[in-house]
Amino acid sequence: MNKLSVDLNLVRKYDVPGPRYTSYPPATRFSEEYDEERLHDLIQANKQSQRDLSLYCHIPFCESLCWFCGCTTVITSRHQEGTSYLDYLDKEMALFCNGESPNRKVVQMHLGGGTPTFLRPDEIRKLGSILHRHFGETPDCEAGVEVDPRRLTKEHVGALWEAGFNRASMGVQDNNAKVQKAINRIQPMEITRNSVDWLREAGFESINIDLIYGLPHQTESSFEKTLEEIIELSPNRLAVFSYAHVPWIKPAQKILERENLPTPETKLNLLKLIIEKLTSEGYVYVGMDHFARPDDELAVAQSQKTLQRNFQGYSTFGGADIHAFGMSSVSQIPDAYWQNIKELKEYYQAVDDGKTPIAKGCIVTDDEKKYRIVITRLMCDLGLDYDSLSNSLDINFREEFADSLDGLEDMEDDGLLIRDESGLTVTDTGRLFIRNIAMRFDPNIESSSTTRYSRTI
Numbered sequence: 001m002n003k004l005s006v007d008l009n010l011v012r013k014y015d016v017p018g019p020r021y022t023s024y025p026p027a028t029r030f031s032e033e034y035d036e037e038r039l040h041d042l043i044q045a046n047k048q049s050q051r052d053l054s055l056y057c058h059i060p061f062c063e064s065l066c067w068f069c070g071c072t073t074v075i076t077s078r079h080q081e082g083t084s085y086l087d088y089l090d091k092e093m094a095l096f097c098n099g100e101s102p103n104r105k106v107v108q109m110h111l112g113g114g115t116p117t118f119l120r121p122d123e124i125r126k127l128g129s130i131l132h133r134h135f136g137e138t139p140d141c142e143a144g145v146e147v148d149p150r151r152l153t154k155e156h157v158g159a160l161w162e163a164g165f166n167r168a169s170m171g172v173q174d175n176n177a178k179v180q181k182a183i184n185r186i187q188p189m190e191i192t193r194n195s196v197d198w199l200r201e202a203g204f205e206s207i208n209i210d211l212i213y214g215l216p217h218q219t220e221s222s223f224e225k226t227l228e229e230i231i232e233l234s235p236n237r238l239a240v241f242s243y244a245h246v247p248w249i250k251p252a253q254k255i256l257e258r259e260n261l262p263t264p265e266t267k268l269n270l271l272k273l274i275i276e277k278l279t280s281e282g283y284v285y286v287g288m289d290h291f292a293r294p295d296d297e298l299a300v301a302q303s304q305k306t307l308q309r310n311f312q313g314y315s316t317f318g319g320a321d322i323h324a325f326g327m328s329s330v331s332q333i334p335d336a337y338w339q340n341i342k343e344l345k346e347y348y349q350a351v352d353d354g355k356t357p358i359a360k361g362c363i364v365t366d367d368e369k370k371y372r373i374v375i376t377r378l379m380c381d382l383g384l385d386y387d388s389l390s391n392s393l394d395i396n397f398r399e400e401f402a403d404s405l406d407g408l409e410d411m412e413d414d415g416l417l418i419r420d421e422s423g424l425t426v427t428d429t430g431r432l433f434i435r436n437i438a439m440r441f442d443p444n445i446e447s448s449s450t451t452r453y454s455r456t457i
Contacts, residue, residue: 007429008265008268010414010416010429010433011264011265011268012264013414014433014436015264016436017453018435018436018438018439018445018453019435019438019439019442019445019453020244020435020453021309021375021376021379021435021438022309022310022311022313023310023311023330023332023337023372024364024368024371024372024375024376024442025337025362025364025368025372025444027311027330027337027339028453029362029444030337030338030339030360030361030362031360031361031362032359032360034338034360034361034362034363035361035363036361038363039336039338039358039361039363042333042335042336042363043333043336043338044099046321046333046334046335047099047100047101048099048101049101049104049321050101050103050104051104051319051320051321052104052105052106052107052317052319052320052321053104053105053106053107053108053135053320053321053322053323054106054107054108054109054110054310054317054320054321054322054323055106055108055109055110055131055135055322055323055324055325056109056110056111056112056311056312056322056323056324056325056329056330056331057089057109057110057111057112057116057127057131057324057325057326057329058072058112058113058114058324058325058326058327058328058329058340059082059085059111059112059113059114059115059116059118059119059326060072060073060074060085060113060114060326060327060328060344061073061074061075061076061081061082061085061113061114061115061118062074062075062076062113062114062115062118062148063075063076063077063115063118063151064184065184065252066171066173066183066184066185067182067183067184067252067253067255067256068173068183068185068212068215068243068253068256069250069252070244070246070249070250070253071112071113071114072114072327072328072342073113073114074114074344079118079120082118082119082120082123083123084348085326085344086119086123086126086127086130088347088348088351089127089130089325089326090130091351091352092325092326092351092356092357093130093131093134093135093325094134095351095354095355095356096323096325096356097134097135102136104135106135106136106138106141107140107141107142107317107320108141108142108143108144108315108317108320109131109138109141109142109143109144109164109165110143110144110145110312111127111144111145111146111165112146112312113146115146115148115151116145116146116147117145117146117147117148117151117152117156117160118148118151121153121155121156121158121159122159124156124159124160124163125159125162125163127163128162128163128164128165129163131163131164132164138164141164142166142167142317143164143165143166143167144165144166144167144168144169144206144208145160145165145167145168145169146168146169146170146171147160147168147169147170147195147199148170148171149170149171149172149187149191149192149194149195150185150186150187150191152195152198154198157195157198157199157202157204158202160202161202161203161204165204166203166204166205166206167204167205167206167207167208168199168204168206168207168208169207169208169209169210169239170192170195170196170207170208170209170210171185171210172187172192172209172210172211172226172230173185173187173210173211173212173215174211174212174215174218174222174223174226175187175189175192175225175226175229175230176217176218176222176223176225176226178217178222179215179216179217179218179222182215182216182217182256182259183215183216183256184255189229192209192233193233196233196235206236206237206296207233207235207236207237208235208236208237208238208239209230209233209235209237209238209239210238210239210240210241211226211227211230211238211239211240211241211274212240212241212242212243213240213241213242213243213262213267213270213271213274214242214243214245214261214262214267214270215243215256215261215262216256216259216260216261216262217259217260218262218266218270219266220266220269220270220273223270223273223274224273224277227273227274227277227278228277231277231278231281236292236293236296237290237291237292237293237296237298238278238283238290238291238292239289239290239291239313240271240274240278240289240290240291241289242267242271242289243267245261246453268432271432278291279291282294284296284298284299284302285431286298286299286302286307286314287302287307287309287314287379287380287382287434288379288431288434288435289313290313290314297316298314298316301316302380302381305377305380305381306318307380307381308376308380309376309379309380310322310332311330311332314380318376321333321334324340325340326340326347327340327341327342327343327344327347327357328340328341328342334364334369335363335364336361336362336363336364337361337362337364338358338360338361338362339358339359339360339361340357340358340359341357341358341359342359368444370393370395370400371441371442371443371444373389373392373393374389374393374401374441375438375441375442377389378426378434378437378438378441379434379438382425382426382430382431382434383423383424383425383426384423384424385422385423386398386421386422386423387422387423401441404440404441404443405419405424407440408424408437408440411430411433411436411437411440415427415429415430416429416430416433416436416437417430417437
């Protein structure tokens with residue numbers, strides 16, 4: 001990557017609310033007013049397919065709330081809650097899997113939260129057996145789990161390995177004590193280092209570390225120190241996210257407004273530091289917020305233009321359907337998305353009533369499938385190949401997307417992208433505004449003007 005020059009006028013111009021595009025249509029367009037019969041038919045038809053599967057389980061429990069968090073959580077110190085929850089996951093899978101083709105291959109599993117390691121070691125083993133009972137053995141599966149170093153034990157790590165998990169992702173966010181106090185997440189570096197050591201000793205193939213920039217009290221010098229400490233751990237991947245301030249969805253985030261939140265200019269300078277520091281250490285900058293070693297699957301997929309994007313971020317399993325379980329989890333098949341009930345009591349009640357606990361749905365139209373492919377390729381490949389898109393979409397891309405392409409003139413003038421006859425390429429500066437560029441290919445962005453999004457920068 002070339003040396004970045006951050007133009008603060010561009011920051012001011014493009015710092016607007018916008019979707020993160022982990023799906024298309026974005027999750028903000030999922031509705032409780034979906035066509036239940038149509039969705040049921042699509043799910044039943046999909047169950048008979050031979051498409052690969054990616055399984056997701058949402059474990060919502062946390063012992064304390066991190067004030068920056070945008071996830072769906074249940075805050076409790078009652079660890080027996082996990083035992084009941086596993087019983088309901090088992091029941092939900094039994095309900096859903098009725099009629100599932102036994103020949104489907106599970107290529108990916110992921111435990112997210114919340115805090116999956118809120119579960120006790122014996123419960124983690126039980127969850128592994130539940131998954132294998134419903135979906136078969138998964139010897140070659142890429143099985144990832146989010147762990148919280150603050151309450152992780154060596155016994156947890158052993159149980160995860162026995163349950164079939166071979167990759168781990170851990171939240172760090174920032175090592176600075178002042179920042180940690182401001183976000184209500186005290187996590188000394190020694191705890192993180194111990195967790196990494198235990199995971200490597202157990203045989204975990206890949207370790208990802210999550211960092212967040214845009215948190216209170218962060219400065220370039222303080223975050224550079226965090227980066228240097230994390231680089232010493234040699235993670236396989238880093239996900240470095242821009243803090244999404246959405247207090248109208250997550251009221252606890254209002255607490256952070258009392259602190260010293262960085263300006264958009266500071267956030268962009270932090271991102272510049274992150275990119276320069278990590279790429280100089282040999283990490284490949286993947287998409288808009290991931291970094292990976294050159295031999296990592298994400299880096300390889302980006303170079304081969306096979307990278308995909310889903311609710312877990314960037315992925316190498318774009319062709320797999322996501323079957324998700326637990327409260328608030330989101331499932332995806334080619335023609336639809338659906339999200340489970342977000343409240344624990346109501347989720348339990350639906351499962352007890354023998355119902356699939358769906359709260360919202362989204363049927364994807366043929367036009368939306370086109371927009372999804374274009375936005376996905378833009379955010380993954382950092383460019384668009386017009387002929388390739390014409391072939392894959394069976395359209396004349398230049399003609400059908402003429403208005404979107406013509407509307408990029410100001411972005412080209414601003415140095416965010418370069419266009420020629422064959423396609424467009426996002427520049428190094430343009431990567432910082434990739435969500436803004438993607439919005440130009442989303443014809444529904446204007447009609448969703450009442451929807452509130454996090455800011456793009």
